Amino acid sequence: MPTQVLVNVESAGPLDVSALTVEVNGQKEPLKSWTPVLPANAQVALLIDQGLRSSVGSELNTLRDFVREMTPGVEVMVGYMQYGYVDVAQDFTDDHQKAASSLHLPVAQPGMSASPYMCLSDYVKKWPGSGAASTTGEMRRAERMASSASHKARFVLMISSGVDPYNGSTSPMNQGSPYVDAAIVDAQRAGVAVYSIYFGGAGLPGVSANSSGQDYLNQITQATGGVNYWQGLGDPVSITPFLRRFREAITHSYIASFDAPGSRDHAHELVAVKFSVVKTKGKSGKTSLHAAEKVHPGNVE
Numbered sequence: 001m002p003t004q005v006l007v008n009v010e011s012a013g014p015l016d017v018s019a020l021t022v023e024v025n026g027q028k029e030p031l032k033s034w035t036p037v038l039p040a041n042a043q044v045a046l047l048i049d050q051g052l053r054s055s056v057g058s059e060l061n062t063l064r065d066f067v068r069e070m071t072p073g074v075e076v077m078v079g080y081m082q083y084g085y086v087d088v089a090q091d092f093t094d095d096h097q098k099a100a101s102s103l104h105l106p107v108a109q110p111g112m113s114a115s116p117y118m119c120l121s122d123y124v125k126k127w128p129g130s131g132a133a134s135t136t137g138e139m140r141r142a143e144r145m146a147s148s149a150s151h152k153a154r155f156v157l158m159i160s161s162g163v164d165p166y167n168g169s170t171s172p173m174n175q176g177s178p179y180v181d182a183a184i185v186d187a188q189r190a191g192v193a194v195y196s197i198y199f200g201g202a203g204l205p206g207v208s209a210n211s212s213g214q215d216y217l218n219q220i221t222q223a224t225g226g227v228n229y230w231q232g233l234g235d236p237v238s239i240t241p242f243l244r245r246f247r248e249a250i251t252h253s254y255i256a257s258f259d260a261p262g263s264r265d266h267a268h269e270l271v272a273v274k275f276s277v278v279k280t281k282g283k284s285g286k287t288s289l290h291a292a293e294k295v296h297p298g299n300v301e
Contacts, residue, residue, distance in 0.1 A: 001298040003260040006037070006153055006193045006225055007275055008253045008290040015277075015287060023274045024260050033257040037153045037301075039073030042250060043092055045127075047120065048103075049160035050082040051112040051201045056159070057105050059199075059239050066243045067100040074250070075152065077128075078102045081119035081160065082112050092128055108202045115167075116160040117183035117220070124183075124190040127154065150300040153253065154192040156226075157246055159239075161201030162213030180216050184223045188270055188294045191301060194221050195249065197242045198230035225292040249290075255301045262297025270294040 009015055017034045046067070067076055076099040079086040090102035106112075113119055129151060167177040187194050196217040217228040227249065229242035236242065260271050275289045 001260055001262045002032075002257065003262075003295060003297050003299055004191075004255050004257050004301045005273060005291055005295045005299065006155075006191070006253055006301060007256050008193070008225060008227075008249050010252070010288040010290070012286065019278045020256075021276050021278060022256065022258050023272075023276075024258065025271050029258045029260070031256060031258055033255075035255050035257075037250065037253040037255060039071040041152050041301075042073075042253075043075045043077070043152045043154050044070070044250070045077045045079065045092075045123065045154070045156045047079050047081055047086060047116075047123070047156060047158045047160075048106055049113045049116055049158070049199075049201065050080050050087075050106045050108075051110055052106045052108060052159065052161065053200050053202050053235070054105070054108040055235065056108075056199055060103060060105060062238070062240055062243070064100040064103050066247070067103065068096050070096050070247070071251070072096075079123065080106060081116050081158075082107075082114075084114040084118040084122060086119050086123040110202045111165045113160070115164045115179045116158060116162065117164055117177065117179040117216070118166070120156070120158065120194070120220075121179070121183045121186045124154075124156070124186050124192050127151075127190055127192070151191070153255065153301050154190065155250060155253075156187070156192055156194045158194065158196040158217070159199055160196060160213070160217070162196065162198060162215075162217035162228075163201055164212075164216055177216065180219055184220050185270070185294075187220070187224045188292050189296045191292075191296065191299045192224060193226045193253070193290075193292065194224040195226035195246055196221055196228045197239055197246075198228065198236070199239070200235050223293050225290045227290060256291070260295065260297040269297060271297055 075092040077092045078090040221228040
């Protein structure tokens with residue numbers, strides 16, 4: 001099935017597309033096309049954890065400026081993660097001033113998100129325009145239709161401590177969470193690249209909590225083709241550099257097209273994908289590619 005996936009490129013110079021290779025389930029497939037993500041074809045969901053420390057308020061104006069200065073044409077949504085779902089303050093709009101005006105301080109109640117990964121799972125499955133339906137049968141039919149229908153390139157920027165209180169422990173020795181695993185699969189199926197900025201949660205002091213949350217954020221961003229931005233084990237001095245890097249990530253994102261084995265009768269099937277750059281003699285400089293580790297066959301960005 002013709003399939004597409006988002007790929008972010010970090011390179012010191014121009015990328016030689018002819019040097020790109022893609023493997024699907026371990027088998028090399030020809031790269032059919034490689035096109036940049038245009039602003040008018042991009043959506044950014046800004047998801048803020050309601051359980052963040054109140055000190056995040058010092059970054060509120062920075063966030064407003066970030067939204068206002070988003071590249072014209074990009075659609076922005078602002079939502080707050082709470083009680084296992086996303087409370088939408090402003091649905092997708094290309095009116096960036098309107099979106100910026102919807103930003104407000106989180107409640108700063110410890111554990112208010114329930115689990116940021118539950119919130120993420122719930123939102124990506126109901127992404128506006130995805131055709132989600134209320135009943136199981138209707139949902140399955142909608143998923144099959146959505147798998148062959150195009151949608152705008154989807155980016156999530158989570159601002160969260162990353163701690164999953166439903167996992168029952170913040171010990172670095174306990175870094176397996178079914179809710180993180182589920183969120184990864186749901187984001188991969190929806191074709192969503194998840195980026196995150198670590199910021200401490202209210203009532204969650206200590207190195208263990210910080211390390212646990214950052215590890216989970218690393219897991220979900222790496223698996224979906226995004227990046228986790230963090231600065232040591234404490235709150236960042238400023239999130240401005242991270243917001244700048246995220247904006248650059250959108251600018252340097254591309255849509256890769258290739259064939260993947262699949263059937264419309266298997267709506268939940270995912271296949272493993274891996275992108276790499278073949279080194280060429282005389283070429284120097286490091287190139288990093290960020291793409292989802294798995295993709296839904298038939299996904300069209």
